[in-house]
Amino acid sequence: MLPLNLTAVAKKAIMIAIFSAFILQASFAQDYRYGLYLSPMITWFGTDVDNISNKGVRSGFSANITAERHLTDNWYFSSGLGFSAVSGRLVNSSASFFRFSDHTSTIPEGEPIVYRLQYLSIPVGMKIKTMETGYLVYFAEFGLDPKVAISRRVDIPSISVEGKRAAGEIKSLNAGYHIYGGAEYSIDGNASLVLGIGFESNIFDTTRDYETNETDRSTQRMVKFIFGINF
Secondary structure: OOOHHHHHHHHHHHHHHHHHHHHHHHHHOOOOEEEEEEEEEEEEEEOOOOOEEEOOOEEEEEEEEEEEEEEEOOEEEEEEEEEEEEEEEEEEOOOEEEEOOOOEEEEOOOOEEEEEEEEEEOOEEEEEEOOOEOOEEEEEEEEEEEEEEEEEEEEEHHHOEEEEEOOOOEOOEEEEEEEEEEEEEEEEOOEEEEEEEEEEEEOOOOEOOOOOOOOOOOEEEEEEEEEEEEO
């Protein structure tokens, strides 16, 4: 069962995705094929220094609407709008400072900081598909994901912080890349069910570096399980 806060996020993501799908369909119905995807995720941080490490994995969720256009042979251009709720837990082996809008707190060494983030993204990618065989089409996609953080909160149990805004510590803009693979199963005319798996990673540091803390590069990483429909 999804936690209560993640359930609320999932409902919001579904509503945004469905509304956006209707808008896109009305605007470009004759030129594009559309998709609606809902994807549970496993999320964590990658780091590049020894003192700051990821601790465990967290659950996440994403919703995407896509519009793809046939280019040539088996190649397609894909874009759309995405919403994702991701999380990660970082631990510093040394004491560190954390800046909130109204004060700065000292985090004891070895105590975790849980980051809970929500992003809006505009993924752009290239997709290659096989010819249909027995109702099945296999695909692979790679692309880039410029994104903006619309919610930046943290939980820090050691100082009794839960769900507090942390815009000063988390960057608002980022970009990532994605690699997906999967299959489409034709069900009626132009409609098909989609099942796939994908990996995503931010390219730039998620957290801000201040002179009082060690400089590091912490990047959000995700494995997503893709369920959707194309129409």
